[in-house]
Amino acid sequence: MELTYTDEEQAFRLQVRQWLVGNLPETPLKSFDTQEGFEQHRQWEKTLASGNWGMVTWPKEYGGRGCNLIEWLIFEEEYYRAGAPLRVNQNGIFLLGPTLMEYGTDEQKQRFISAMASGDEIWAQGWSEPGAGSDMAAIRSKATRDGDEYVINGQKIWSTRAVFADWVFCMFRTDPDSKRHHGLSFVFVPLDAEGVTVRPIDQLNGLPGFAEIFFDNVRVPVSNRLGEEGDGWSIAMSTAGFERGLMLRSPARFQQAAKNLMGLYRAKRNDILDLSIEDAVVRCYMDAEAYALSTYQTASRLMSGGQIGAESSCNKIFWSELDIKIHDTAMRLLGARGELEPDSEDASAELGSWLDGFLFAQSGPIYAGTNEVQRNIIAERMLGMPRK
């Protein structure tokens, strides 16, 4: 165990910090759930890609830097420290990218990865359906083979970023007689294809953060399928999935929020009568650190050939509850002014983006598999409790 950064790691940190200082947008970008903000964020992805900072863990041939997981953590720490924009293409770069590299054909990698890294193509995810939420194996939307094409019919829902995105990766039933997790395939669909209708769904903050997608005889080439026909489920659930679980929410995000919370606490603590506030801030800071330590430990283990299994379900529960705790504490510190939208006449700098973060934090225990489903996974796969 060596819990200090090497000179090379420190040099890398400096390099990231220097690049960010020189390239960050001068004014904060608008929300990527608006048309204007989406294009601003796309532009930012292009800027990142121009410095090869889009996805540092990717191989150089795909615009990455071949960084290891510790360097990735350092990059993320600097990224959140600098207050850099959120990643509009996170469905692509964090979720689809690694899977494409593992299961894609050479042609698919050529076709999709660079365009993803450069921000030219922004991705949405299309897994959930009205009747298939936590129970994803209940998917009913169909992709029927017709020569070299699939003809797609059905409906997806809760597709994040789909309102403005260019592509969606989906799970469709390619074998009409199949049941549950058999006979599903992983297919890419351009959102401007004929027969695709995207209907925005406003989220809690009033912006169209996700969408319903209707497929009416949409034709895509068979070459848009990732992996073999019928292997969709195993690809989605593969080991790579667990690593993606590690990368989706890096600890720096929460450590930065906890640090901001301390700033707010120092400013407001004398106005607060609630005796439990001290305990709450201490807990927030500790838990953000614990999440970082756990991630560093997992990263070290993976780098020395280890595996990550059902404990990634622990991650999901921990960070989503931490995010709520941090923002809940911030709202308690802000008191009755916490409800102010930032464009209110009386809004002050102190309000920061706490309200926005508070609303977003509420979704954490729900998306990417509800925490209740994660608890089932932990109980059955990690602890070995009986299924029935």
Place this chain on the structure above:
Amino acid sequence: MNFTYSEDQLTYRDTVAALLAGEVTAESIRTRWESAQGIDANLTQQLSDMGLNAMLVPESCGGLGLSELDFILLAQECGRVAMPEPLVENAMVATAMLSDIAGSGLVAANQCQDVLEKIATGNVSVACGHWINPYINMADTNQWLLLPHGEEVHLVGSQAVDLIAQRSSDPSRRIFKVNWQPSSRTKIADGQLGTDLWRSALNRGALGVAAQLIGLAENILQRAVIFTTDREQFGRPVGANQAVKHLLADCAVSLEFAKPVIARAAYAVATAPTRADWAVSHAKVAASQAALLSVRHGMQVHGAMGYTWECDLQIWMKRCWAIDKTWGDAGFHKNRIHEWLLNPNALMGAEHTFGKSMSLNDETILEQGAV
């Protein structure tokens, strides 16, 4: 940066775990409860033969010259079997303090070296008192006691103290109030060094408790899983119910995020024990939280069985409840963290997770020219 235990550390842990699994069973613990001193002399000898007492004794005194980081996984295993013998406090706290003094230029260095050599050969054991703990566990099994008087450190022979036995709710613990008179002959350190020694002792003690709590809690969780898998109601295992699963899953999450915190604290203590306050307090709070949750939920899923003297679960639960409050309770440790958070010089932010990292501000970087 490498956050993994070494092969040696993991192998040694497995060896010790195998020994303990055989020697420290619920049944043998209950046998200890009936005995006068509450310890198993054979086991004490075996642990000594394996060099466990001497792990933190310097090589120059015949020990293994290892660190708290090498010992921490063993402390966790001692907790896992709810071992009553006070190995962790003696070997990780008292011995380490003696080693600190032996390595100093103090007059008492020679005396401490002498005691350490005897610890290494298994002839002597030393316990460590502390102002934060009202009692010393198994104080009567030692030849020497390290005792505080203000910031002074005293090394006092067992014949020179009056031990008043108290009765703990955990029958595995034999706790004593110590009455004694400090004198210039027993004093081995004072002043700033004394303050630093007691600070290090507190950090080592709290770290040792944190590690044991993890082991205790993991055992409770395992027992709970086995019980709820075997026990059937309504024609199926009670553990098949989500309400039961989720209670235990929450314990697993809490444990999963306490373990790396303890590893970091062990590393901090091994590197700079007087500057490990924040890391240790975090470890103690996280481990306590995980352990108390496991006790609560572990007992709940045992149903009425869990509330009986007969059920072995009590051995682990009572240890958690008792040691959770030693070496600083949750309030003490949360307050240390809170003080640190309010310190204007505290280095906060992700880049400082592992201590002071690069502190260049953005202006300096701009002056250097952005690349």
